[in-house]
Amino acid sequence: MKDFFKGVRRHIGKLDADHLRTEYARLADEAVSLDTLFMTIAQGIIVLDENGEIVKSNPAAHDLLGMDPADALGSLAVPLGKASKREMDVTYPEKRALEVQTVPMDSGTLVYLRDITSERERTEEELRAGATRAVRDLAAGVAHEIGNPLNALSLNLQLLKRSHADDPEIEECIRQVDRLGNILKGFLQALRPSKPNLAPGYVAEPVKGCLALMKQQLEQRSISVTLDLHGAIPPVAIDKEQMEQVFFNLVKNAMEAIRDGGAIDIDISSDDNDVIVRLADDGLGMEPEQVAHLFEPYRTTKSHGTGLGLMITARIVRDHGGDIAVESRPGEGTTFTIRLPRLERRIRALN
Numbered sequence: 001m002k003d004f005f006k007g008v009r010r011h012i013g014k015l016d017a018d019h020l021r022t023e024y025a026r027l028a029d030e031a032v033s034l035d036t037l038f039m040t041i042a043q044g045i046i047v048l049d050e051n052g053e054i055v056k057s058n059p060a061a062h063d064l065l066g067m068d069p070a071d072a073l074g075s076l077a078v079p080l081g082k083a084s085k086r087e088m089d090v091t092y093p094e095k096r097a098l099e100v101q102t103v104p105m106d107s108g109t110l111v112y113l114r115d116i117t118s119e120r121e122r123t124e125e126e127l128r129a130g131a132t133r134a135v136r137d138l139a140a141g142v143a144h145e146i147g148n149p150l151n152a153l154s155l156n157l158q159l160l161k162r163s164h165a166d167d168p169e170i171e172e173c174i175r176q177v178d179r180l181g182n183i184l185k186g187f188l189q190a191l192r193p194s195k196p197n198l199a200p201g202y203v204a205e206p207v208k209g210c211l212a213l214m215k216q217q218l219e220q221r222s223i224s225v226t227l228d229l230h231g232a233i234p235p236v237a238i239d240k241e242q243m244e245q246v247f248f249n250l251v252k253n254a255m256e257a258i259r260d261g262g263a264i265d266i267d268i269s270s271d272d273n274d275v276i277v278r279l280a281d282d283g284l285g286m287e288p289e290q291v292a293h294l295f296e297p298y299r300t301t302k303s304h305g306t307g308l309g310l311m312i313t314a315r316i317v318r319d320h321g322g323d324i325a326v327e328s329r330p331g332e333g334t335t336f337t338i339r340l341p342r343l344e345r346r347i348r349a350l351n
Helices: 002-014 017-040 059-065 069-076 117-163 168-191 204-213 215-220 240-257 288-292 309-319 343-350
Strands: 044-049 054-057 083-090 096-105 108-115 199-201 224-229 236-238 263-270 274-281 323-328 334-341
Touching: 044 059, 054 069, 059 069, 059 096, 059 108, 083 288, 096 117, 096 288, 117 168, 204 215, 204 224, 204 240, 204 263, 236 334, 240 263, 240 274, 240 309, 240 334, 288 323, 309 323
Parallel strands: 224 263
Antiparallel strands: 044 054, 044 108, 083 096, 083 323, 096 108, 199 236, 263 274, 274 334, 323 334
């Protein structure tokens, strides 16, 4: 249609009434075809203006959400004018998983909804059958090649400490070897496709554990980290070790995206249903194409990355009954949002 208007504007002085009628009829036919496609496509589409108001939506959006898109905007949490991608679960009229993508437009935001229920089941089965075996082999190799030397170092340092009990350098070496062992343990636990051992707890605990583990790396690069807790945060059903690995992956990614002296902001809040953790960095941000493939296995923008970190992170969050979303814009940093169901909400769902 843009080409049509450009052509008409360029040649309007030379067009007679018959030519204008012909071009108008062609435009009308194209508009009808596009509207038919918009109304019949199986994927849900919602067009928002610059204020976040719905300009247009198709029937598939209503069917996938199980309600009028206007009533669902709050739960969609659309970041206006930003590229984003997240997964969400809906329970009405039937339980399904949806992929929600946003694409910025000149004067608004396009929201794209896709049913990924069967795709998620198929992907998880394929990962268990194929990729998980490879990851497990890698984990075993890492455990052997790194774990054994670490154990030898730890043993010899303990022996050396007996004769140099007051040497602070030896004590520091022991502490650093133990820290590496804990990192390795957490890494291997996250790679294994084991279900979380859920128990009542507070999400701030694994966040603080992760930051304590990475304190030295953050200080070496003068990266500031702020942790804000809004009010009394309710408990969730959580595997603290697995969730600590989640935050380790996210903080590590943030560190790789920002310059020395940058900032990471972690915000923990809650609403009627979920505990919400937002981790934002002031780094380079990502293009929409990168955001669209962010949680897929073996997809990475790093020269030495495997593309497994965020896939594992998303799997752990889903196994906790939650979801993870990302918002990013080039030059404006990246924000990851994790939502975990409040403990009382999970109990109500089981009753």
